[in-house]
Each structure stands twice: as C-alpha cells, then as structure tokens.
Amino acid sequence: MTAxxxxxxxxxxxxxxxxxxxxxxxVRALLPLPRLDAPPGLPPPLAGFLNLGGEAxxxxxxxxxxxxAPGAPHPYxxxxxxxxxxxxxxxxxxxxxxxAGLPLRPVEPGRSLNGLVTGALxxxxxxxxxxxxxxxxxxxxxxxxxxxxxxARARLARWDAPPDAAPP
Numbered sequence: 001m002t003a004x005x006x007x008x009x010x011x012x013x014x015x016x017x018x019x020x021x022x023x024x025x026x027v028r029a030l031l032p033l034p035r036l037d038a039p040p041g042l043p044p045p046l047a048g049f050l051n052l053g054g055e056a057x058x059x060x061x062x063x064x065x066x067x068x069a070p071g072a073p074h075p076y077x078x079x080x081x082x083x084x085x086x087x088x089x090x091x092x093x094x095x096x097x098x099x100a101g102l103p104l105r106p107v108e109p110g111r112s113l114n115g116l117v118t119g120a121l122x123x124x125x126x127x128x129x130x131x132x133x134x135x136x137x138x139x140x141x142x143x144x145x146x147x148x149x150x151x152a153r154a155r156l157a158r159w160d161a162p163p164d165a166a167p168p
Contacts (some may be wrong), residue, residue: 006102006121012128013080015091016063017071019128021098021121026133028083030094032076037152043144047090049152050079054160056152057081058145059088065136066116082133086149089136098123104130114138 009024036048036059045065050057059079063071071092080089104119111117112129114137119130137145 003103003105004119006098006100006104006119006130008100010098010121010130011080011094012096012098012123013062013078013089013091014071014093014095015061015089016066016068018063018066018068019095019123019126020062020066020091021128021130022080022082022133023130024097026083027080029081031079031081031088033079033090037155039152039155042148046145046148049149050088051156052081052086054156055086056149056156057086057088058149058152059090060136061090063092084133087136096123098128 007023010021011024011027011030013020013022034050036050037056038048042048045060047059047061047064050059062068062080074092076093078091078094080091080094082088098121102121102123104121106119107117109115114135116131116135117129118132121128121130
C-alpha cells in the first residue's frame with residue numbers, strides 16, 4: 001500500500017507509552033483532568049464519568065482500551081472530549097496539532113480491531129497511529145457503555161433539586 005497524505009489536521013496524543021492521533025474535526029475540546037465519578041465495578045477501560053453541565057459523559061482510558069503498555073505517570077493528564085456523541089478519552093498528554101498533508105501510511109484492512117487504526121504517521125521519529133473515533137468501541141462495548149452511562153445519568157438526576165424548591 002502506498003502512502004497518502006493526511007487529509008486534514010490531527011491532534012497528536014500520548015497514551016500508555018504510545019502515540020496516537022485523532023482527526024482535528026473529531027475533537028470538540030481538550031480539558032485538564034477533572035475529578036471523575038468512578039463507582040466500583042466499572043470495566044477497566046472506563047475511567048469514570050465526567051459531570052459536564054449535569055450530563056454524565058463516559059471517559060475511556062485510551063491506553064487501557066487499546067491494551068497499550070503503561071506510560072510514565074504524568075500529573076497533568078488530559079481529557080479529549082469528542083465532537084460526535086458524548087464521549088471523552090483520558091490520555092497522558094495532548095502533544096500537538098499536526099498539519100494536513102503529512103505522509104500517511106495506510107493500514108491494511110483487518111490489521112486493527114474494528115478498523116480503528118486507519119493509518120500511521122511518522123512524527124519526530126515516533127510512529128503515531130491515526131484512529132477513527134467512530135470505531136473506538138465494538139457494538140457490544142457500546143451497549144454496555146450506554147447502560148452504564150444511563151445509570152450515571154440517573155445518579156446525577158437524583159441530586160438535582162426541583163427548580164421551585166427553596167432551601168430550608
């Protein structure tokens with residue numbers, strides 16, 4: 001397979017001792033790591049839930065999700081809030097924004113689970129895997145995540161006071 005060009009800018013991320021990239025258009029925001037609600041019994045890739053304006057947003061630990069080797073601990077991890085759907089990724093660091101046009105080595109179909117990795121970029125001597133955010137989870141994983149998110153949403157809703165309730 002011959003190299004093509006990165007079609008648009010991409011956000012370069014470090015997670016679990018590896019480098020990954022997401023299309024810039026797929027990233028809604030980069031956030032410092034806030035406190036997450038992580039009730040017991042969550043699947044290991046689910047770091048917890050972010051309370052974003054009263055909405056429970058599931059946060060996936062990208063390194064755990066992709067079975068990447070653990071990276072060096074960093075006191076200032078980032079959340080990548082994705083543009084499509086309500087989902088965030090926990091990464092070690094957001095490193096840079098890569099320009100469109102960089103050489104992109106395609107990945108053979110079937111070489112990554114669910115077609116998640118769409119290409120490879122060489123950035124300062126490191127290979128960064130370009131991810132398709134729409135393929136982060138398998139259908140079964142999406143169903144489990146939806147059920148857990150509904151429980152987290154219901155828990156948040158129990159703490160909402162009715163708008164006409166006055167404090168005692």
